[in-house]
Amino acid sequence: MGTRLKVAVIGGGSSYTPELIEGFILNFAALPVTEIVLVDIPEGRHKLAAVGQLARRMIEKSGLPINLTLTLDRRGALLDADFVSTQMRIGMLKARGWDESIPLKYDMIGQETTGAGGMMKALRTIPVLLDICKDMEELCPDAWLLNFTNPAGMVTEAIHKHSTIKSIGLCNSPIAAYKWLSGLYNVPIDRIYCEFAGLNHLHWVGRIEIDGESKLEELLDSRGGYTAANIPQFAWNETLIKSVGAIPSYYLKYFYLHREMLAEQKTAAAKGESRAETVKRLEDELFDIYKNPELAEKPKQLEQRGGAYYSEAAVNLMNSLYNDTGDIQTLNVRNGGILDFLPDDACIEVNCKVTKEGPIPQPVSTVPASAKGLIHAVKTYESLAITAAVTGSRDTALLALTSHPLVDSANAAERMLAEMLEQNKAYLPKFFG
Template identity: 65%
Template sequence: MKDALKVAVIGGGSSYTPELMEGIITRFAKMPVKELWLVDIEEGRHKLDIVGNLAKRMVRKSGLPMEVHMTLDRRRAIDQADFVTTQMRVGQLGARKWDEHIPNRYGVIGQETTGPGGMMKALRTIPVLLELCRDIEELSPDAWLLNFTNPAGMVTEAIHKYSNVKSIGLCNAPIGLHKWLMNLYNTPAEHIYTEFVGLNHLHWVTRVEIAGVDKLPELLARREEYSAGNVPPSEWDPDFLVSLGALPSYYLKYFYMTDAMLDEQLVSKVHGGTRAEIVQKVEAELFELYQSPDLQEKPKQLEKRGGAYYSEAAVNLMESLYNDKRDIQALNVVNGTTLDFLPEDSVIEVNCVVTRSGPLPVAVTKVPESVKGLTAAVKTYERLAIDAAVQGSRELALQALVHHPLVPSVRVAKLMLDDLLEAHKRYLPAFFSRA
């Protein structure tokens, strides 16, 4: 086992980086990261400088023998890395704004990972990440790629299908749920067991046990729910929730409460701005804080970002892989035979035992019959969209949109796709390269 690890962070200028830094510093005794390389592109140089200098101050305060490097040279950062993490956003928040606004024009949910907006983020992101994978294959073939670039499940499936890189996808929702349950029941994490079934941003929690006691019926009856800043609050129907027999991810509100969620989006768009515009304001405040030479720790305000705990989840996974901890984490991994109603090579989100050789999916004990159809439909859309991204195919992109449960018709899909592709033209060269 190596006693000096190198970690490369793709998208190192992200506002999440201080949380990642905090986790790496806290766990240094168990996971000795001696080199941390923060990588970004020219457009992100200013943020990289701010975040990188904060990271250096955090290390200096800790007194640990760790070097922090900031670079625009991705290959130099990846060379001989043990772990590569990705937290990138192709087109930055300006592109996310169009992912939200354009679907709304057509009376469709506009969201960065769900529905048409999620597809556009996948189309922009997958080709770039596959280029990154070519570098990893050449320079660090044994490295683990820990991906929490959204849409995490689709991106991870594309990496497994089109590269040889060892990759695991992860999300902040499972760790966020555990923190919420810890607070709700005033209990430590080791007393909590939850079972996840589904896909990234489309999962159901089918077991919630606190110190061995089944708490799921109680949570469903009280309509208790864990949510996040990037999904507006809307109350579940009590009869539906109890009869479902599972705690749905807050992202499932887009499917189960489409009318209410769309109304909330349209009202927000007029009065407070869409989520992209809100996040731009939050990030501006964060980077103002990050610039202070007196700041030497992760600020509390970072929790206002919808992706709070993403970085903590990544460090948890890193430590478990390095130390062969064999603990259970909810991850995005290749299905195999875990969910028998989905293709074996598809990526799903389920509990896994994390070993040094990688995560091993845990057999699920409960899969409500009512969730299988929606899961299969969204997986069909995902697989079409992944191939569309790789091939630059408008035809496959259209099929993906038409077969997404949130898109009402072929006519709407065609009009919306044309507008979305045109808005993101600079980030989608493969879709415009044909005569």
Template identity: 60%
Template sequence: MMPQKPLKVAVIGGGSSYTPEIVEGFIKKYDEMPIRELWLVDIEEGRHKLAIVGELARRMVGKAGLPIEVKLTLDRREAIAGADFVTTQIRVGLLEARRRDEHIPISHGVIGQETTGPGGMFKALRTVPVILGICRDIEELAPDAWMLNFTNPAGIVTEAVQKHSRVKTVGLCNSPINFQKFLAKEYGVSEREVLPEFVGINHLHWITAAYVNGEDKLQEMIAGGRDYSALNVAALDWDKEFLSSLGALPTYYLRYFYMTDAMLADMKESLGKNGTRADIVSRIEEELFELYKDANLSEKPKQLEKRGGAYYSEAAVHLMHALYTDKRDIQTLNVRNGGIIDFLPEDASIEVNCVVTAQGPVPLPLQRVPEPIKGLLHAVKTYESLTIEAAISGDRGIALQALVHHPLVPGVAVAKLLLEEMLEVNKAYLPHFFKK
């Protein structure tokens, strides 16, 4: 019999432009997942956006005729208390911090991106302590709650929570769900008829099988040059000979590693024309919030897809629904390794297919892990684990080791320059790095 316990959900970062999508998902799933209280939480700097998004959420719920009470607050403890689910979609330092994460590395001839390389590291350094603070509130006020994290860098954040808190957590990303939609569209079938296999970690995974009605279409896709990308990553063409011998389709984020020079050149050109992705997103967000202000708008606008994180919230709603109903479907999630990828630490966060039960996701064994990917995967995971250690300790030496050993950083000299400059501009968010 389907459980029908009314739910309390807290969305940390509720003033985000993504929020209308998750509200739409809750409305669609209401009959199977009856949410009674939806708390949207933000900080003082996000008060204005929270008010705008919150009123749109109320209009959406009102149009659907559902008894979901949408509450807005700057007090996250009030929102977390007694919650069944807590979702996190925060950006510590707001878009201005992202802009620095992207601009400063490029000025040193290094990839400037918000989830990998120096930019991703500093986003993690700012974010991990804040997320662990949220976890302490959950441990105290909602110890049975699930925390669904899609705050980037999602793999690092998820691993930090799993290592340093007792909170039940799962990390997720929109890249796998986007590929599933792409695969279904390519072959003209429903999403229920496709099953890709993913191997790797967040923003560093490879597709090693692409089943369509039980038939693996991966080699056909590679031979035909079928590829998927995203708005936030330049869609440079892959070398077909390289993909054929690799025997896998890399996620679009792997262009930063496999086409570093070309991607950096593209970034420099974009910087001179339209700015980095942070600059573009700032303009898109201004447009979105103007739309959200319209008192006649009572649905998610189509323009939200330009934001670059399309289907993040759909993935979150699917996961929440599966945990709540013990659905036991297959989803691609960030979970504890536990030996699934045998050359990575057991407590590492990996991104693989899982069966989602009421007790949590159960990762599925992998059919194969291509030999060529192992070195890169291990190197980036080492960087991630060191970054978590630095984020908690404030140890500059560990931060330097993390940065030097990231494959996109060319050496110690550049790493030291980047570390000092980026620590200084992030001083307000990283005080523990400046204690004598």
């Protein structure tokens, strides 16, 4: 890497992009990104234009020497990039709607990263990411690929297994936890330490310290916890959380409160209030705001998106890789023996020391004993789903589904899989030739 950095943003028309631009502006002195290329597909051209114009106004207001390019030419965007950030949604919100609605017909959770819907998103996304990696191997082989395209853990594992590109997965959940604790205790984030252990959207926080003093016990006494706009706000079962002895990711409500979450999803769908529909309305509002020619900063409304702070996490990671900071960040990385009950090549979500050579996963002091079986089961499902995405095998896809703890009938799963594959046919060339 030189002293002038190029970043290619795949999915540059995303509503999250203004947050990413803000991060580059605020960190320019330490992270001199002088070339940003926002790339998207023809179907996203209108979003790219709206986001790109706002980004230009933000850069112009900053007075910084940053060159911004908007393009539909992915290969041109990747040429000589130092960092590549991926924030894609294959099939766009229409496909998310299928992920959420079809499983409900079979009395199963409909969610874009967890369960059957999550597998469909992986089947659509993994082949496209691997194609991007092939381009990177040719056009920018030394670049870091920072992926926060969901399901981030599965996508990152697929890249590790099927590409030579250096890739790290990101999620906004850990940074959201730090922001929650910062507000709760009225202290800056740098005085807080959390230890995360598990998988993407399936982690537990087993240590929470402020200035070295543990706050875990008092937090376990609370039925609240950190959460996100895209997860229904059910309180945890107090007895369970105390017994587990760790703060679960809010996505674990789909497992620990399965009946309640499924009932809530069905009720919301019947009212036309699914998450996909909610996000569509929110995105429409955001893009109307972005088109305001007087706007030259990230709007506050962006924080209402369930993925708020993704881009902040991405810029933090780029800065740490570039400057060899050695700070601790929670990332999706290759296991390599950190969780001894999982394969070495599994992708896990844990604290890492970030150096210029890449993230170094740190030993985990606490993994709840009750969590290990669930982590192992979900990782088995993830590994099979990755194989299905790469091979286009329907048999492997069904085996993956029936290995998932939220899928309770192979017969129902087979019917559901057939419907979901057919609905997603346009995005699944591996399965349909």
